[in-house]
Amino acid sequence: MTRVRMDLFASLDGYTPSDPTPDNPMGEDWERLTAAYAATRAFRETVFGDTSGAGTTGIDNRYAMASVEGVGSEIMGAGMFGLHSFPDDAEWKGWWGDAPPFGTAVYVLTHTAPRPSLPMKGGTTFHFRDTAIEEVLAEATEAAGDLDVRIGGGYRTARDFLRAGLVDDLHLLVAPIFLGRGHRLWDDLRGFELTHKVSTEVAESGVIHVSLTR
Secondary structure, rough: OEEEEEEEEEOOOOOEEEOOOOOOOOOOOHHOHHHHHEEEEEHHHHHHOOOOOOOOOOOOHHHHHHHHHOOOEEEEEHHHOOOOOOOOOOOOOOOOOOOOOOEEEEEEEEOOOOOOOOOOHHHOOEEEEOHHHHHHHHHHHHHHHEEEEEEEHHHHHHHHHHHHOOOOOEEEEEOOOOOOEEOOOOOOOHHHHHHOEEEEEOOOOOOOOEEEEE
């Protein structure tokens, strides 16, 4: 049965970056927040195509591997795709080059839809939708077949799906840093410990992996 999955990064004080720019699309603090994840062997292989075997292989790597396994489709917001940073660039194809690391159908939520679907190398096709998240999820679920749907972010998209109660499996990576600024992930979102089973594991890097599953 298809499940809806999400991986989120947050600081110890509950923030995620809020200052993206075209030159720094994820925000000034993103590198600090995701340093342990980006250092894993799985991330280097999946995102950069690095097959040298370099990268960490501990607990962080195990979660990084799990995040890409069994995914049949993905949903992301316009900001994550880059439409907010490059709204007037008709040739914009995302941040990932000609061969994005998804390898599935990816549904981009944007008010600029309708626009043509965008097939890329490696099996990724971006589809652009301006409709209710429940309708997009239904389409993504059909595209996923027997696999899962991953909600890729960004911040507003993640909160919309969480607020609507549509996420079955949430993996929260809490970096051992204090940001003191940015978007607060959990404001007005209450009670997940009542609807989901919670488990935690601390990695060698100090990152706290919080898993919520229903």
